Amino acid sequence: MDKPVMRSYRYRWGEGMWSHVFHRLSGLALVLYISMHIWVVHHIQHGQAAYDSLMDLLHKPMFRVGEALLLAAILYHSINGMRLVVMDGGVGMRWHRSTFWLVFAICAILGIAGGIVLVFFSAGARV
Amino acid sequence: MRQTGSYTWLLQRLSGVILFALLVVHFALMHYMGFEKRLYADVLRRLSNPLWKTFDLIFLSLALSHGWYGVWAVVQDYVTRDAWRIVCLTVIVTIGLSLFSLGLVTVVSFHA
Numbered sequence: 001m002d003k004p005v006m007r008s009y010r011y012r013w014g015e016g017m018w019s020h021v022f023h024r025l026s027g028l029a030l031v032l033y034i035s036m037h038i039w040v041v042h043h044i045q046h047g048q049a050a051y052d053s054l055m056d057l058l059h060k061p062m063f064r065v066g067e068a069l070l071l072a073a074i075l076y077h078s079i080n081g082m083r084l085v086v087m088d089g090g091v092g093m094r095w096h097r098s099t100f101w102l103v104f105a106i107c108a109i110l111g112i113a114g115g116i117v118l119v120f121f122s123a124g125a126r127v
Numbered sequence: 128m129r130q131t132g133s134y135t136w137l138l139q140r141l142s143g144v145i146l147f148a149l150l151v152v153h154f155a156l157m158h159y160m161g162f163e164k165r166l167y168a169d170v171l172r173r174l175s176n177p178l179w180k181t182f183d184l185i186f187l188s189l190a191l192s193h194g195w196y197g198v199w200a201v202v203q204d205y206v207t208r209d210a211w212r213i214v215c216l217t218v219i220v221t222i223g224l225s226l227f228s229l230g231l232v233t234v235v236s237f238h239a
Contacts, residue, residue: 024201027194027197028197028198028201030194031194031195031197031198034190034191034194034226035222035226038187038226038229038230038233039226039229041230041233042229042230042232042233044167044170044233044237045232045233045236045237047167048167048168051166051167051170052166052167055162055165055166055167059162067158071154071158074150074154078143078146078147078150081143081147082144082147084140085140085143085144088140114159117159118158122158122162
């Protein structure tokens with residue numbers, strides 16, 4: 001594998017590939033989420049008592065951690081999505097590596113801060 | 128398969144940008160403005176306003192089309208045989224339309 005001719009064919013696992021892999025995985029996770037979300041919300045047709053007890057269940061710690069993960073997926077997919085739209089417009093291709101890390105940093109900061117609020121300081125918690 | 132790449136590419140980016148704006152409103156309201164915003168009474172109050180119904184219906188259609196079109200794009204990367212692609216596309220469209228109908232019924236028919 002270390003022959004020079006093979007070296008030129010080796011796949012480059014750089015920032016571009018990771019940004020693509022994360023975009024795809026977060027997108028698939030979000031499709032799965034929104035599908036479950038629509039199914040959950042349709043229970044509102046079953047009346048106030050049924051719906052509110054379902055919402056109480058979804059406010060338990062396990063689901064709030066899930067909410068933080070949801071936030072992380074949303075942040076990455078939307079902010080990296082904006083990066084892709086800008087680059088599709090022909091702007092900033094030269095800086096695609098540094099903008100990937102910029103997106104990553106913004107997501108980490110907003111995701112950790114927002115996630116802590118969701119898990120520990122969720123307003124109006126009835127538990 | 129037909130070549131419709133450039134239109135769907137553009138639509139995917141347009142819906143993505145609009146979804147970003149709608150999602151900021153939706154997520155901030157539902158997850159950071161208090162738990163009661165998710166409860167029956169509050170949902171009822173919002174959905175009695177036609178503007179919120181419109182918001183939800185636009186959000187629903189854009190999110191589902193953007194998401195399931197994305198799944199179709201992933202499928203096209205891995206499934207090369209036309210017959211299997213048609214099977215996958217049928218499954219994707221069926222699931223997407225079923226979820227759309229479920230969401231549509233929920234938003235439109237909901238009243239006290």
